[in-house]
Amino acid sequence: MIRHALAEGWLLLRHRGLVSLFLALALAIPIGLAGVTLSVMRWLEPAVGTVDRANVVAVLLHPQMGDAQRAAWLESQRRDHPEWRLEVVAPEQLAQRLIHWFPYLKDLLERDGGAMLPPLVEITTADPESVAVLERSPAVIAVGPRTPLTSLLGRVSRGLGIALAAASVVLLMSAVLLAAVWVHLELYRHADEITIMRLVGATESTIRGPFLVATAAPGLVAGALAALGTSAVAEALSGMAEVLGLPGLTVAPGLLVAQAGAGVVLPLAAAAITLMRHAAVDDE
Numbered sequence: 215m216i217r218h219a220l221a222e223g224w225l226l227l228r229h230r231g232l233v234s235l236f237l238a239l240a241l242a243i244p245i246g247l248a249g250v251t252l253s254v255m256r257w258l259e260p261a262v263g264t265v266d267r268a269n270v271v272a273v274l275l276h277p278q279m280g281d282a283q284r285a286a287w288l289e290s291q292r293r294d295h296p297e298w299r300l301e302v303v304a305p306e307q308l309a310q311r312l313i314h315w316f317p318y319l320k321d322l323l324e325r326d327g328g329a330m331l332p333p334l335v336e337i338t339t340a341d342p343e344s345v346a347v348l349e350r351s352p353a354v355i356a357v358g359p360r361t362p363l364t365s366l367l368g369r370v371s372r373g374l375g376i377a378l379a380a381a382s383v384v385l386l387m388s389a390v391l392l393a394a395v396w397v398h399l400e401l402y403r404h405a406d407e408i409t410i411m412r413l414v415g416a417t418e419s420t421i422r423g424p425f426l427v428a429t430a431a432p433g434l435v436a437g438a439l440a441a442l443g444t445s446a447v448a449e450a451l452s453g454m455a456e457v458l459g460l461p462g463l464t465v466a467p468g469l470l471v472a473q474a475g476a477g478v479v480l481p482l483a484a485a486a487i488t489l490m491r492h493a494a495v496d497d498e
Contacts, residue, residue, distance in 0.1 A: 233396060234432045240392055241436030241481060242443065244385035245473050249444035249465070251378040254451070257463045258371045271345040272358030275333040279353060284333060287353050295344070303334040317461050386480070393433075393481040397425050397488045429485040430478055437477025441470040 275284060288300055308331050309323040323331075332355060337345050348354045445465055452462030 230396075230400070230428075234428070237389070237392055237396065237429075237481070238432035238435040238439065240389035241386070241433060241477055242439035244382045244389060245436060245440035245476055246443040246447075247378060247385070248382035249440060249469055249473050250447050251375055251382065252469060253444065253448050253463055253465050255371070255375045256466075257455075257461075258375075269339055269342045271337045271339070271342050273335045273337060273345065273348055273354055274356040274358075275335060276353055276355050277332040279333065283353070287351075288335070291348075295339075297339060297341075298345075299338040301336045301338070303336060305331050305333075308334050314461060390480050390484045393429055394484040394488045397429060397485045398492070400425060400428075401488070401492050425489060426482060426485055429481045433478040433481040434474075435477075436481075437474035440473045440477060444470065444473065 275287070279287070288302070291298065291300060312331075313320045313323055339345065345357060349357050448463045448465045452464075456462050
């Protein structure tokens with residue numbers, strides 16, 4: 215039975231080679247696009263995470279302040295500005311942020327353990343401009359940008375991710391529908407042969423096998439193309455990021471496996487559903 219399915223499926227692929235190639239490309243493009251989108255969104259996760267913290271202003275305190283002086287300064291700011299939410303960023307956490315965006319600082323920061331970094335305080339407020347008053351404080355050496363640039367970057371990144379994900383879903387649904395329509399047309403084309411096979415007692419698995427093989431083969435090619443395309447695009451983007459001093463993109467191995475699996479499973483599911491519907495209609 216398996217040998218028959220492989221032989222007849224290969225025959226279908228030979229007779230419909232152009233359609234099979236088009237189906238493979240139609241599946242590979244959205245699956246690859248989804249993989250690239252997930253990889254880029256994972257890389258941009260720090261920026262996307264700032265959307266919910268739209269009005270956060272960074273304030274650098276004088277490094278020579280003692281712990282008691284720093285605690286007193288924080289308490290006075292909380293008392294004078296109850297609308298502010300002050301959060302002290304530990305030197306280790308600040309070092310990890312800098313290492314993430316500027317990998318070439320890793321050796322220096324890990325060697326010093328963040329001891330050389332000035333204390334950082336993040337102030338969350340509905341009015342970022344109100345933090346400008348701290349520029350006159352002798353305890354403050356710098357006040358970060360008060361315009362929500364990181365928030366804008368996060369919103370753009372999230373919106374782009376949603377748009378690309380939606381495009382991937384629409385294109386993928388179209389490709390799955392194409393697989394179902396192709397099987398549907400091939401069933402009508404081979405209707406006489408299928409009728410004869412049923413009359414001589416062939417099982418449904420024997421009848422359906424060639425169509426499943428003919429659908430799985432383009433799906434396998436699509437999954438491989440999607441995985442290779444995702445890796446190539448991620449490598450290209452990683453090279454561009456490293457030129458700018460940013461960390462490179464990484465593609466999770468599980469994502470590549472999922473792409474290969476999706477390329478096979480989705481068209482197979484569409485073909486199986488189409489075959490079952492035709493079998494149910496024929497039984498009636």
